Amino acid sequence: MNKNNQAERLRMIRKSKGWSLQDVENHSNGKWKAVVIGSYERGDRAISLKKAISLMEFYQVPVSELFPEIAPIVSARSLTLDLVRISSGSDAHTEQIRRFTRLVSDRRKDWNGQLLTIRANDLQFLSLLLGLTDAATLDYLTEAELLTA
Structure with missing residues (x-):
């Protein structure tokens, strides 16, 4: 996935929760710092797969939402x-x-x-x-x- 697309998806997912960057930090009790999430969302900082999975678990969103261009494993196939x-x-x-x-x-x-x-x-x-x-x-x-x- 293109880094900019991933950054946009991260921002969209956070905003779909109705949260500001500071809200993320507050709701996570400081685990996810606003400045770090912001840098992921701007594409200034790469997010590792491990951290992406952890962040999506925190957001309670399937990690597949970060990769919408990847087709489901079994789409029309049986x-x-x-x-x-x-x-x-x-x-x-x-x-x-x-x-x-x-x-x-x-x-x-x-x-x-x-x-x-x-x-x-x-x-x-x-x-x-x-x-x-x-x-x-x-x-x-x-x-x-x-x-x-």
Whole structure:
């Protein structure tokens, strides 16, 4: 992301909260100094990813709001889950995925029991159930080999 665009996004996010630079310092009990936030917003000072994440957590805004030009991981694309592998998994995430896939299959009246294609909004809902980001959910599904090619 262009440094100036990021600076503008930081300012826009702060202003969307209705806060001045001094309000940020006050609400954070001095953790975030007005002069530092101002320098990030002007683009005079680069913000590290770690600090950007921390600042977005403070603002209670998803860090993805700093990077709006990055398309969602699974936009129009669909994913195919391997229901056989999911049925044999034993960790907590796999159990939640198993319940999720049963509900989706029942709702769609798709009982083939082998594969289930999910859409981007299904992935978002699954991510909420797992308490993970969409990216972390996709990583988990990939690493656990629960997706088919």
